[in-house]
Amino acid sequence: MEELSTLEARRLALARAGLLQPERTSLPRTARGGGPSARRAAQAVIRRFGYLQLDAIAVAGARTHGIVLLSRLAGLDPDLPERLLAPGEPLFEYWAHEACWIPLELYPLFSFRRREFRRHPWWGDVLGEHPEVARSVAARIEGEGPQRSLDLTVGHPRLARHVVKQVTAALWLEGTLAVRERRAFQRIFDLTERVIPDEARQRSVEPDEALRRLLLCALQGHGWATRGTLAATWRLKNRAREIDAALAALAEEGEIVPCLLAADGGQAMTGWVRPADLELARALAGARPRRDGGVLLSPFDPLLWDRNRVRRLFGFDQVLEIYKPESERLWGYYCLPVLAGERLVARLDLRAERGVDRLRVLALHWEGEPGTADRAAVDSALERYGSALGLDVVR
Numbered sequence: 001m002e003e004l005s006t007l008e009a010r011r012l013a014l015a016r017a018g019l020l021q022p023e024r025t026s027l028p029r030t031a032r033g034g035g036p037s038a039r040r041a042a043q044a045v046i047r048r049f050g051y052l053q054l055d056a057i058a059v060a061g062a063r064t065h066g067i068v069l070l071s072r073l074a075g076l077d078p079d080l081p082e083r084l085l086a087p088g089e090p091l092f093e094y095w096a097h098e099a100c101w102i103p104l105e106l107y108p109l110f111s112f113r114r115r116e117f118r119r120h121p122w123w124g125d126v127l128g129e130h131p132e133v134a135r136s137v138a139a140r141i142e143g144e145g146p147q148r149s150l151d152l153t154v155g156h157p158r159l160a161r162h163v164v165k166q167v168t169a170a171l172w173l174e175g176t177l178a179v180r181e182r183r184a185f186q187r188i189f190d191l192t193e194r195v196i197p198d199e200a201r202q203r204s205v206e207p208d209e210a211l212r213r214l215l216l217c218a219l220q221g222h223g224w225a226t227r228g229t230l231a232a233t234w235r236l237k238n239r240a241r242e243i244d245a246a247l248a249a250l251a252e253e254g255e256i257v258p259c260l261l262a263a264d265g266g267q268a269m270t271g272w273v274r275p276a277d278l279e280l281a282r283a284l285a286g287a288r289p290r291r292d293g294g295v296l297l298s299p300f301d302p303l304l305w306d307r308n309r310v311r312r313l314f315g316f317d318q319v320l321e322i323y324k325p326e327s328e329r330l331w332g333y334y335c336l337p338v339l340a341g342e343r344l345v346a347r348l349d350l351r352a353e354r355g356v357d358r359l360r361v362l363a364l365h366w367e368g369e370p371g372t373a374d375r376a377a378v379d380s381a382l383e384r385y386g387s388a389l390g391l392d393v394v395r
Contacts, residue, residue, distance in 0.1 A: 002259040002273070004224055004281055009261055010313040011284040012223035012277055014342055017303045018045060018072045019295070024284065027072065034077030042069050042076070042084060043103070046091065049221035049302045050214075050233075051100035052084075054093075056185055057322065059334050061352030061359055061389045063185065065101065067298035067336070070388045078389050086181050092196060093179035093187070097235045097305070106217070107200040109210040117173035126163075126170045133167045138176055138191070146180045146190040211236070211246040216255055219274055221302055222309075223281070224259060226271040229306050247272060261312070269312070294340040294377030296348065296385045304337065316344040316367065332363045340377030345370065348382070352391060359391035 004012070014020045018027040027048060031041035045068070046052045055064040062070060066081035085091050090104040095113065102110075119125050127134050141147050149168040153161040168189060171177040178195035180188045192201065205213075218233035219225055231243055250256045251272075259273040273281070297304060299320050304310055310318045318337065321329040332349025339345075349363040364378065386393040 001270075002257055002278060003262055004259055004273070004278075005262045005285070006264045006313060008281040008285045009224045010342055011287070012273075012281040013303060013313055014339075015280060015284060016048070016221055016223040016277065017301075018048060019303065019339060020284075024280070024287075029072070029074060031069075031073035031076040031080075033075070034080040034083075038073070038076055038080055039084065039089070041073050042080065043090060045069060045072055046101060047103050050106060050217040051096040051102050051302075053097070053300045053302075053305070054099045054101065055300055057334055058185075059352065060336060060350040061354075061385075061391060064298040064300040067296065068301055070385065071295050071297055071301070074384075074388075076388070082182070082185070085179065087195070093182075095173065095235070097233055098300075104197070104200055106214075107196055108203040108205045109213055111205060112207045112210055114173070114175040117170070120166070120170045120173065123166050123170070126166050127174065130163055130167050133163055134171060134176075137164065137168055137171060141177065141189060142191055146188045148183075148186050148188055150186070152189075208242070208246065208249075211239075211242055212250055215243065215246055216250060216274075219256060219272060219277075223277050224261065224271050224273045225309070226269060229309055230272070232306060293380035293384070294338050294345070296336045296381045297339055299335060299337070310344075314344050331365055335363075335365070338378050338381050340374055340381075343367075345374045346378050348378070352389065354391075357391050358394050359386045359389065361393065361395045364395075 011020070015024045018025045022029045027044055028041040031038035052065050052068060057063065060067070062078060062081070066078060069081050070076055070078060085093060085101055091101045092104055092107055093099065093101055094110055096102060118127065137152055140152060149165045152168055153164045156164055168177065172179065172189060175192055177189045178192040180190040180195050182188065214234050215230050218230045222229060227243060227247065231239065236243060247256065251258065254275070256272045256274055257278065259271055259278065261269040261271055299318065304318050307318050310316050316337065319331060321331060321335070322333055331347055335347040335349050337344045337347050345367050347365050348361060351360045351362055353360055361382070366374070382393050
């Protein structure tokens with residue numbers, strides 16, 4: 001079995017995440033403005049991972065999908081991430097590990113999920129229990145055009161509105177409706193045939209092939225990853241046997257190889273890596289670490305959402321405290337980790353004050369005793385982020 005050190009796996013993860021030098025990532029590093037070339041650059045980043053996670057929280061001046069793109073694309077119009085999903089663009093919104101924007105070419109791979117979600121994963125058989133509401137929602141959208149779920153509740157008694165919202169969401173998950181775009185981060189639903197091109201909507205992919213392609217896509221974004229991380233990328237629960245078969249098939253085809261992550265004082269872990277990425281990891285082992293300043297990362301960044309992986313590769317405990325009462329928070333409401341070279345050196349709790357064009361630092365927490373380079377990295381990360389949003393940093 002092949003073997004990687006923690007350093008090699010960490011640098012490989014950064015390279016695949018687009019957070020090393022451009023020649024190591026094969027991703028664009030700039031995206032001037034918000035025109036077609038900037039859209040293409042943003043879509044290239046999304047295509048690398050296969051998803052861009054969404055979240056409504058904008059307290060730090062941008063939502064997570066904006067922060068992910070701003071951390072990688074210098075010069076990007078900060079309003080562009082909010083407009084990426086639009087009619088004619090090569091993205092669709094669906095459920096990956098969370099609600100995400102996903103490259104349109106992956107739409108056929110989720111047919112198994114649309115079938116499974118005919119019964120809602122949380123609410124049960126809402127479509128079977130409320131068939132008249134389902135028909136009414138689809139008919140209204142067909143006749144009146146795209147609608148917010150809030151629009152669809154108009155005219156219903158207050159106690160029935162939550163049923164309309166649940167039915168609308170269920171129709172989206174099972175494929176009758178699609179998200180056409182978002183306005184002020186609110187989903188605009190339309191009939192799927194008016195959103196998803198026929199070529200993607202009508203193409204059939206067998207479940208075993210879909211699983212192989214999704215696992216390979218996840219590995220493309222991670223570099224090295226365990227089976228658990230690959231499954232969690234697409235929230236593939238209760239499929240251990242199918243996942244093992246898919247990984248074995250990919251290995252037999254030469255697409256991936258099993259690879260041990262060295263112990264480095266802990267327990268060795270078995271994972272998977274693509275052959276080309278194994279070569280890249282070897283090359284990165286002898287490379288000089290990046291020293292071009294720091295960068296702020298979203299707490300939902302593709303590099304960070306798997307807490308166990310972050311702890312293993314970076315020695316960093318990625319904690320999200322937005323659901324904790326203020327008195328129980330250790331770090332802050334919405335902390336953004338700071339990447340300096342290949343280390344996560346600090347976390348910043350920020351609040352944007354749009355009325356006065358300020359970005360206020362509520363708290364700065366260091367990982368260990370900071371050196372001069374660490375302080376400079378935090379300063380440059382703050383300056384870069386504030387400048388991208390047009391906000392003055394106040395500390």
